[in-house]
Amino acid sequence: MINRELKRGSTEMLILALVEDRPRHGYEIGKLIEQRSDGVLQFHVASLYPLLYRLEKRGLISGRWIEKAGQRRRRFYKLTAAGQKVLAEQRKTWRDFFAALDHVAGINPA
Amino acid sequence: MINRELKRGSTEMLILALVEDRPRHGYEIGKLIEQRSDGVLQFHVASLYPLLYRLEKRGLISGRWIEKAGQRRRRFYKLTAAGQKVLAEQRKTWRDFFAALDHVAGINPA
DNA sequence: AGATATATATGGCATCACCATATATAGAGA
DNA sequence: TCTCTATATATGGTGATGCCATATATATCT
Numbered sequence: 001m002i003n004r005e006l007k008r009g010s011t012e013m014l015i016l017a018l019v020e021d022r023p024r025h026g027y028e029i030g031k032l033i034e035q036r037s038d039g040v041l042q043f044h045v046a047s048l049y050p051l052l053y054r055l056e057k058r059g060l061i062s063g064r065w066i067e068k069a070g071q072r073r074r075r076f077y078k079l080t081a082a083g084q085k086v087l088a089e090q091r092k093t094w095r096d097f098f099a100a101l102d103h104v105a106g107i108n109p110a
Numbered sequence: 111m112i113n114r115e116l117k118r119g120s121t122e123m124l125i126l127a128l129v130e131d132r133p134r135h136g137y138e139i140g141k142l143i144e145q146r147s148d149g150v151l152q153f154h155v156a157s158l159y160p161l162l163y164r165l166e167k168r169g170l171i172s173g174r175w176i177e178k179a180g181q182r183r184r185r186f187y188k189l190t191a192a193g194q195k196v197l198a199e200q201r202k203t204w205r206d207f208f209a210a211l212d213h214v215a216g217i218n219p220a
Numbered sequence: 221a222g223a224t225a226t227a228t229a230t231g232g233c234a235t236c237a238c239c240a241t242a243t244a245t246a247g248a249g250a
Numbered sequence: 251t252c253t254c255t256a257t258a259t260a261t262g263g264t265g266a267t268g269c270c271a272t273a274t275a276t277a278t279c280t
Contacts (some may be wrong), residue, residue, distance in 0.1 A: 005119030017215035037210035100147035105127035
């Protein structure tokens with residue numbers, strides 16, 4: 001598992017990317033991050049939910065409650081237009097960041 | 111400039127990588143990070159020096175004072191054997207981390 | 221009955237990059 | 251002379267955020 005300091009600042013992009021195609025709820029997002037990264041990335045719910053609230057407050061995602069009989073209510077979030085823009089920026093930022101790290105520290109084998 | 115949250119946890123690897131070939135002092139390390147990343151990465155001295163102390167305390171680098179007439183004294187740090195090992199691990203960790211991010215969030219253009 | 225999975229919520233802690241500020245020397249420009 | 255910039259190290263306090271612990275609630279499997 002990646003240490004917490006590396007993950008700082010990456011969760012936001014991960015969430016935005018996961019609600020890009022269709023609305024998803026918090027628990028599902030957490031599971032998807034874990035599955036799609038083969039367990040390399042994991043986020044505790046105590047990090048996940050507060051971040052969802054922050055992202056919604058900033059207008060990058062919008063959520064609505066879905067209630068079904070015999071189920072706990074779930075809040076589904078979808079990406080807003082503003083969120084799409086920020087997501088694109090963050091993808092570029094991460095590319096640039098990693099390129100810079102590689103340039104200074106030689107991460108990729110020569 | 112990359113935001114501060116992304117940088118968290120990367121400074122350590124950058125410093126270790128920069129003292130890998132030869133001993134360097136703090137100020138030089140800061141300048142090198144900035145130059146070699148074309149300004150994408152910058153670290154304030156208020157982050158740099160405390161981190162150097164932590165790295166030395168953990169035995170990953172070792173420093174010694176060099177005094178020259180008409181110059182402020184400078185502390186040169188070199189990579190220890192333990193530091194070399196940690197550096198190799200961190201390079202791999204960053205590769206894996208970025209691969210996982212790309213897998214989940216699709217950072218690199220298809 | 222107990223364990224596990226699903227699903228959301230929140231108070232408090234730890235880490236670390238940054239801000240502000242301090243000390244000290246030397247060279248360039250006005 | 252005075253000021254600015256570059257070099258070089260040092261440290262007290264702040265803020266952001268991922269995590270721990272804990273809480274609530276429903277359904278299924280053994």
